[in-house]
Amino acid sequence: MENMEEGWWIHTPTKAPHLLNPVVLAYIGDSVFELLVRQYLVSQPNHKLHHLHKHATQFVSAKAQCALLEKWQPFLTEEEKDIAKRGRNAKSGTPPKNADTADYRQATALECLVGYLYYAKRSERLRELMAIAFNELTEGEEPIKEEDR
Template structure:
């Protein structure tokens, strides 16, 4: 790409579309990209706040991206999801990851994978407004839980 090319990239934020149609990408692979997308969103949120001490940023980010947090987020978001999104969540929850969770029980880990799968799916089908909406709701819920 030339330095003067300001055209918005097609297919997401980077010029590397997936190698196959989104519905043919394994759920665990969608979770892989979804994990990264969600982590970047959390980091952007934290950098928007006034407290930029590195230790505070890391500790807060870790609390927002943990499997336990993502499992809670998925439970919170469930009533807001469309049938299509719930289908993607089911596929993500049932995916076999091949690894054991380190800091979460198996159910939390599966729900976290399902959440990440949904994020990856929305990213690749270019539903970016919906992606921002759900991630915004997720962060708001974790930062200001209802009393």
């Protein structure tokens, strides 16, 4: 168990992140992604519960996560693309009734990548990708593209 002052990892897995099942990475990535979305929304001025919930669902639905992964693609490293591909191709059960199968698989890919970055303790990289998600880049600033890494 690690000290919370060193990060947000209280219990680390028994395996290295790249050895974890992609569905397991997606499982934790789903929670981490939702936490990051909620933190962002609470940092904004409107704290009405209905507003927070409405805006959170714009990020955490399978369709929204599919679109976000597509937006992230030009900025992902080969390693990150490979992790996302593992997540997309993983057998993760039956998609929810309200989600398209292709969107659900892409959402699982995004969650797998987030889970991987979380357990690899790459919080700065998560911040970069989430800044793209929230369109928080400062004016004129471009996220680092894969070929520039």
